[in-house]
Every structure is written in C-alpha cells, then in structure tokens.
Amino acid sequence: MQAYRAALLHCLADPREVGIERSYQYFEDGLLLVENGRIARIGAAAELLPGLPAGIGVVEYHDALIVPGFVDTHIHYPQLDVIASYGSQLLEWLETYTFPAEARFADPAHARAQARLFLAELLRNGTTTALVFATVHPQSVDAFFEEAQRLGLRMIAGKVLMDRNAPDELRDSAASGYVESCALIERWHGKGRLHYAVTPRFAPTSTPGQLDLAGRLLREYPGLYLHTHLSENRAEIDWVKELFPERRHYLDVYDHHRLLGERSVFAHGVHLCDDECRRLGESGSAVAFCPTSNLFLGSGLFDLARLEGHGVRVGLGTDVGGGTSFSQLQSLNEAYKVLQLQGQKLDPFKALYLATLGGARALYLDERIGNLQPGKDADFVVLDCKATPLLARRLEQARSLAERLFALMILGDDRAVRETFAAGRPVHRRDA
Known part of the structure; x- marks a missing residue:
C-alpha cells in the first residue's frame, strides 16, 4: 500500500444528469491510498491518516491537484x-x-x-x-x-x-x-x-x-x-x-x-x-x-x-x-471556444468529466477507470498548480474551485503534469 497526499478532485457523474454540485468530489487536503494497482481508499487526510497501518509511506505534494488519468477517445x-x-x-x-x-x-x-x-x-x-x-x-x-x-x-x-x-x-x-x-x-x-x-x-x-x-x-x-x-x-x-x-x-x-x-x-x-x-x-x-x-x-x-x-x-x-x-487540457481549452462560438457553455466540471469519467463511459470502461473510486485502477495524474508563473498567479487570484479548474484547462498543458501513474506505478515524472 502507498498513500498520496494532495488536493483531490474527481467526477462522480455527468453534470448534465445530476447537476454540478452532485457531479464531483473534492478534498482540499486529501489522501489517496493505492494497493495492488487499485484505489483502496480516498478521503480527507485528517480522517484517514490516523488509521493508516504502520510503515505505510505517504508521498506529499504541495501546490498540487490529483485527478484521474485522462482518457483520449481518438488518436x-x-x-x-x-x-x-x-x-x-x-x-x-x-x-x-x-x-x-x-x-x-x-x-x-x-x-x-x-x-x-x-x-x-x-x-x-x-x-x-x-x-x-x-x-x-x-x-x-x-x-x-x-x-x-x-x-x-x-x-x-x-x-x-x-x-x-x-x-x-x-x-x-x-x-x-x-x-x-x-x-x-x-x-x-x-x-x-x-x-x-x-x-x-x-x-x-x-x-x-x-x-x-x-x-x-x-x-x-x-x-x-x-x-x-x-x-x-x-x-x-x-x-x-x-x-x-x-x-x-x-x-x-x-x-x-x-x-x-x-x-x-x-x-x-x-x-x-x-x-x-x-x-x-x-x-x-x-x-x-x-x-x-x-x-x-x-x-x-x-x-x-x-x-x-x-x-x-x-x-x-x-x-x-x-x-x-x-494535452487534454489544451483540448478542453479549444472545446470551450468551439462551444462558445455556438452559444453553448462548457462548465469546468463538465470539462473534467469529458476528459476523465465521460471518456471512460464512452469506452464502456467506467467500472475500471475514469475516477478515483475505491476498487478502480489506480490511474491518476498529479497536476502542478505552479507549473508556470502565469498559472501560479492566476490560481492565487481564483475565488473558487471552479475558477481554479477553469484556469488549469485554459492555461495548462504538458508542463502542468508533474507525475502520471498507471495501475499504481509511476510511468512519468516531469522532473526526473
């Protein structure tokens, strides 16, 4: 078992079906537990840390956001x-x-x-x-x-x-x-x-x-x-x-x-x-x-x-x-503009859904990937909220989670990806 501590955000359902507030789960200071390549638990760090078995390593990320691995449905x-x-x-x-x-x-x-x-x-x-x-x-x-x-x-x-x-x-x-x-x-x-x-x-x-x-x-x-x-x-x-x-x-x-x-x-x-x-x-x-x-x-x-x-x-x-x-962050940047030109809005939580759980659902893989629910494959990404000076400054001014997420999808790209994990294993480290 390995634990990862950072802000955690993932989708639970399509915002179009359940509304924005019920479509996601967020922990400002969260803990993600991974065991044998799968998500074991997810929750607030203050609640989960006291119950961790002895000897479990905790990797802490500062100024970071952990989200599910992105899903690309055509390339x-x-x-x-x-x-x-x-x-x-x-x-x-x-x-x-x-x-x-x-x-x-x-x-x-x-x-x-x-x-x-x-x-x-x-x-x-x-x-x-x-x-x-x-x-x-x-x-x-x-x-x-x-x-x-x-x-x-x-x-x-x-x-x-x-x-x-x-x-x-x-x-x-x-x-x-x-x-x-x-x-x-x-x-x-x-x-x-x-x-x-x-x-x-x-x-x-x-x-x-x-x-x-x-x-x-x-x-x-x-x-x-x-x-x-x-x-x-x-x-x-x-x-x-x-x-x-x-x-x-x-x-x-x-x-x-x-x-x-x-x-x-x-x-x-x-x-x-x-x-x-x-x-x-x-x-x-x-x-x-x-x-x-x-x-x-x-x-x-x-x-x-x-x-x-x-x-x-x-x-x-x-x-x-x-x-x-x-970059799926850049795809969302362009998707926002495509929909704006037609008088449609792309809410940032809907955008995250399309890039993660929505893609998994399109592929009939949502029982295995797409969010951080326990039992699913431990495919996740650590996003660096200070990847560039401009992104860091914009996020400092953000007044809500929605604003932070929107700034990430407009200003973010490969530089924002600090680490990528597949089935619990690190498969990319930006600074390695």
Whole structure:
C-alpha cells in the first residue's frame, strides 16, 4: 500500500444528469491510498491518516491537484511525426502527410520506435488510456501493444482496414484484413489491460465486402471495439454519397454493415443529421469530440448539446496528428471556444468529466477507470498548480474551485503534469 497526499478532485457523474454540485468530489487536503494497482481508499487526510497501518509511506505534494488519468477517445499513433504540418482540408491532409507517414510502419523497427515515443508523449500529458489508430500493417499493432503492456497501460488499438482509395502500399484486401485482424485479436485482446478495436479507416477506404467482414469480427469476438471516422468534413460526406448512393446518409453505411453498438466509437461527428444522432444514441455508440483537429483542418464546430440531447455518449479526443496537442487540457481549452462560438457553455466540471469519467463511459470502461473510486485502477495524474508563473498567479487570484479548474484547462498543458501513474506505478515524472 502507498498513500498520496494532495488536493483531490474527481467526477462522480455527468453534470448534465445530476447537476454540478452532485457531479464531483473534492478534498482540499486529501489522501489517496493505492494497493495492488487499485484505489483502496480516498478521503480527507485528517480522517484517514490516523488509521493508516504502520510503515505505510505517504508521498506529499504541495501546490498540487490529483485527478484521474485522462482518457483520449481518438488518436493516431502513426501520425506523431506529422503533427503541426501546414494545414489543409481533410482529404488533402491524408494524401500529403498521413499516407506517406503510415507507409513507414512497414518497418517493424520504425513502428517500435514510434510506439515508444508516442506512449511517452501521452503519459507526459497525463493520458493513461487511449483509443488508438495504428496502420494497415500488423506489425504496427504488435509494436504498440508490446510497449503498452511493458508500461502496464490500459490501451485500445487495432489494425487499419483499408482495401481501396489508398496508396498500393497501404491497402490490404477484405480477406487479408480479416485474417490478420483475427490473429491480432487472439494475440492481444484481453491480455493484461489491453483491448482490441476493429478499425476500418472510414467508409470511403473500405469496400462493402470489407465492412461486412468488420461486422463479422465484432460478432465473432465479443467485447471488441469498433473505431472509425464519421462526418468530419463536408467533402468527405459528399464522397460517401457518391460511393454509397443507396444509403440515406453516412451513418447508414455503418449501420447497414452492423457496425453500430456498444463499444462503437465514431470520431468527429461534426456534420450529423437528427436521424444519425438519434440512431447513435439508440445503439449505445459513442462519438469522439476532437476540437483541435476540427479547427486546424477547418472541418467545423461540434454540437455537443445536440448529440447529448439524443443520448449519445461523448468522449474527448486529441486526434493527433490532425490535432495540434497531446494535452487534454489544451483540448478542453479549444472545446470551450468551439462551444462558445455556438452559444453553448462548457462548465469546468463538465470539462473534467469529458476528459476523465465521460471518456471512460464512452469506452464502456467506467467500472475500471475514469475516477478515483475505491476498487478502480489506480490511474491518476498529479497536476502542478505552479507549473508556470502565469498559472501560479492566476490560481492565487481564483475565488473558487471552479475558477481554479477553469484556469488549469485554459492555461495548462504538458508542463502542468508533474507525475502520471498507471495501475499504481509511476510511468512519468516531469522532473526526473
């Protein structure tokens, strides 16, 4: 057992459902007890310290806030090297930057090196669970899971399925994609804290036959995820209409191939009609809100209120490398602005929910991660409230917890992450 003393903050429920005051728990001087990789107890330090067993070490953090590990519901690990490339629209971005970068993952050594760098960057930003695109190459998935397993992380990933409208070196076939996915699923799904996602890139790059086989994988292997893109860009939507003229709308393509359901996560969802929103809500599917990439690529503004009004589960995604930061604090900074432009407000406690428990709920992992409740995995982050002079000064002026939290999400970034823990183990120390 190990104890950690600092201010503690975590979400108990969605503020939209229970109200702000009942949605979180906060201890100004708190104690977090970890045992065998799980949260053992949480509470006020004054109450828990006297009852600690003899010999239990207490790590004290000053000017710090402990929160649950951040959850990223959409990100591309092969795009690490194209982040901050000069912007363009989505389809041009794929051809100019993404496809050439992904072709390099045919080399297992490159894949291993990138997996190490990518996961180190996630942890440096306090993200302990992510839903991750690999490439069409099976070795890209092996490299990612090997490194995630070494670090003891709860991660979800899968081989990209892409049998048309892509460079020759990045295409599989419907049959080979199915066979290679089966082998990867049997090798990795459920191993330690790892989960597998069936991953057709998006409808235009998979034939109907490949989408059928993707649905077959979901039925043959219970508990898998489905991870793909949906309605990110208007040119993309027009392309889908050309390729699937018999379908009513974009989501209907996936629905026809039986790809909607629990653990199906659709990235972006910027341009959805009411019927698509309703169907997503009814099916238990989730949508990843990726504000930095939607703004960077000029895709549009995500309508959070509309999707949640239809009961859609929403998580927060960075979408690196179209996204511009690994930091979920920076994602929340941009999310606030996206919603402001539409006359919607993003309360700081709702923001914390989206980055932690909301993301876990979108991934159907909220029984294991997402907050600091006893029995859950001990994935947590120590935030430094004096990470920069400006942040320290702003927090000194804050008159409430809500103000402090809002300042952290607007001014915070990787510099604010002092330590990151996964299953009770330190996996990143800023000052080490």
